[in-house]
Amino acid sequence: MTFSSLQQKIDLLGNPAIFLRDVPVGAYQYPVQSQFSNWRDEQRSWRETVGLLDQSLHMTDLYIEGPDTIRLLAEVGVNSFKNYGRNKGKQLICCNHDGFLIGDMVLFGLEDNKVNVVGRPPVANWIRYVAQSGTYDVTLELDQRAVTNPGPRKTFRYELQGPNAWELLDKLNGGNLEKPKFFQMGEITIAGHRLRALAHAFAGAPGLEFWGPTELGPEVRAAIVEAGRDFGLELVGGRAYGTCAAEAGWIPSPLPAIFTGEVMRGYREWLPGDGFEANGSIGGSFVSDDITDYYLTPWDVDYGRLVKFDHDFIGRAALEKMVDRPHRRKVTLEWNAEDVLAVERSILTGQEPGKYMETPCAHYAAHPYDAVMTGGRLVGVSTYPTYLSVDHQWISLAMIDEADAQVGDEVTVIWGEPDGGSAKPGVERHVQKEIKARILPWPYLEAARKIRTHTA
Structure with a gap:
C-alpha cells in the first residue's frame, strides 16, 4: 500500500505508536564499506x-541562503543566534509547539547569510516546511542522503x-x-x-x-x-x-515529535508517506500505545542548557513552562558483563534465547527505546547499546528520572521486546532478559566530558 503523505498513513493505519513498531525498516544506514581492516x-x-x-x-544537507536565513533559523531553533555568522559551527535544536524535540542538526556558517545544515532528515524537513509556509526571503537547496538520493x-x-x-x-x-x-x-x-x-x-x-x-x-x-x-x-x-554516537554521548535520532496535535497536521500532510518520519521504526522493550510517551524534551537529552529565551521561536511558551519541572537526566550505562554473557549463553544453548546482540551496535530500529527499571519501577529509557572494544565494555545512553539518576547506582535494562518480539524483519523470536547496569556520566570517557558544552 502506498500513501500520499504521513497524515494519510496515520488516517488509514491508525495509531503510529503501533505501526512504527512493525515497519520493515531497521536501524539508520551508514552506506560505506562495513570494515576496511576490522x-x-x-x-x-x-x-x-x-x-x-x-x-x-x-547525512542530509540543506543549504539556506538569503537575507532571512538567520531569522528563519532563530524561529525554528531553541538556541540563541546572537552573533552567529560566517565560519561558526552550531548545533541547531528544533522543537514542536509543545516543546518536544523534532531533532537536531549541525549548522555550518558558510557566509553571514548562508548556512549548510547537516544531519538526519527530520530537522531539514521541518525547516523546509516552515520556510515554505511562511514569508522568508531565502532560497533552499536540499541534497538528500545517499539512500534516498537518485543522483x-x-x-x-x-x-x-x-x-x-x-x-x-x-x-x-x-x-x-x-x-x-x-x-x-x-x-x-x-x-x-x-x-x-x-x-x-x-x-x-x-x-x-x-x-x-x-x-x-x-x-x-x-x-x-x-x-x-x-x-x-x-x-x-x-x-x-555506528559506535561513535554512544561513545560521544549523543542521541542522534529521537523520535520526532510530529505525530500528534492539530497544529502539526499541515506538516504531516506535507511530509511524504514513504519518507524517514513515516518509516522510522521504533524498537526495544519500552512499549506504549501512546506515541507521545516516546517524545523527548530538550532536558531529556541534556539540551536544556542550550535553550535560550532571548528570542521568539516555535515551542518557546511550552518550554518556559517546563523549565522548573523535574526532568530526566542523560547518563551513560555500563552494562554488567555477566548479564550480557547470560544473553549470549542463552542464544548458544537455545534455552529461552534472548535477543541477539549485534556487535558492535546492538540497536535494530531507527528509534531504539529499552525500559530502565529500579525496584520494579520504570525510571527511564536506554538507547543505542554499543560495544567498545578498547574498553571491553557494553554501554548505552539513557534518560533517567532525575531522582533516580545518581552516578554509581545500579539499574536494570530490559533487553528484548515483549511477547516474543515485534514483526520487524530484524527481530527474531526471543525472550526478554534483564541486564544490570551502572550509571555513569556522559560521555563515557572522562577526557571527552571536559568539552561537552561546545554546542552552545
Whole structure:
C-alpha cells in the first residue's frame, strides 16, 4: 500500500505508536564499506592514532541562503543566534509547539547569510516546511542522503579524529595549519585543494571535519591515505562509525515529535508517506500505545542548557513552562558483563534465547527505546547499546528520572521486546532478559566530558 503523505498513513493505519513498531525498516544506514581492516582496530584508531571517517553519504544537507536565513533559523531553533555568522559551527535544536524535540542538526556558517545544515532528515524537513509556509526571503537547496538520493551527492565530507590527527592535518596542509577554535570553522589545503573545515571532537579526540565538491573526494582521500601511513591511520568503516554516537554521548535520532496535535497536521500532510518520519521504526522493550510517551524534551537529552529565551521561536511558551519541572537526566550505562554473557549463553544453548546482540551496535530500529527499571519501577529509557572494544565494555545512553539518576547506582535494562518480539524483519523470536547496569556520566570517557558544552 502506498500513501500520499504521513497524515494519510496515520488516517488509514491508525495509531503510529503501533505501526512504527512493525515497519520493515531497521536501524539508520551508514552506506560505506562495513570494515576496511576490522571494526575493533578501527574503533581503536580515534583513541590511539588517527581514523578517517567518511561522512559523505549518510547525512542530509540543506543549504539556506538569503537575507532571512538567520531569522528563519532563530524561529525554528531553541538556541540563541546572537552573533552567529560566517565560519561558526552550531548545533541547531528544533522543537514542536509543545516543546518536544523534532531533532537536531549541525549548522555550518558558510557566509553571514548562508548556512549548510547537516544531519538526519527530520530537522531539514521541518525547516523546509516552515520556510515554505511562511514569508522568508531565502532560497533552499536540499541534497538528500545517499539512500534516498537518485543522483550524486553535492559534496564529499571527511573527518580525521585521534591524537595524531593534527600532525597529519598539518602535514597534508604543507605545514603552518592554523587550528580553528573548537566548533569554529577555518580552511585546509589537501592535494592542492582549499577546503572549508570545522574543528570539533568526539570521545575526547581532537580532529577536523572538512568537505568539498564530490569530484575532488577521491583525490583528497588518496592524499590522506598516503600521508597517513606515517601516523597509524585507519580507515573507519560503517560498523565502527555506528559506535561513535554512544561513545560521544549523543542521541542522534529521537523520535520526532510530529505525530500528534492539530497544529502539526499541515506538516504531516506535507511530509511524504514513504519518507524517514513515516518509516522510522521504533524498537526495544519500552512499549506504549501512546506515541507521545516516546517524545523527548530538550532536558531529556541534556539540551536544556542550550535553550535560550532571548528570542521568539516555535515551542518557546511550552518550554518556559517546563523549565522548573523535574526532568530526566542523560547518563551513560555500563552494562554488567555477566548479564550480557547470560544473553549470549542463552542464544548458544537455545534455552529461552534472548535477543541477539549485534556487535558492535546492538540497536535494530531507527528509534531504539529499552525500559530502565529500579525496584520494579520504570525510571527511564536506554538507547543505542554499543560495544567498545578498547574498553571491553557494553554501554548505552539513557534518560533517567532525575531522582533516580545518581552516578554509581545500579539499574536494570530490559533487553528484548515483549511477547516474543515485534514483526520487524530484524527481530527474531526471543525472550526478554534483564541486564544490570551502572550509571555513569556522559560521555563515557572522562577526557571527552571536559568539552561537552561546545554546542552552545
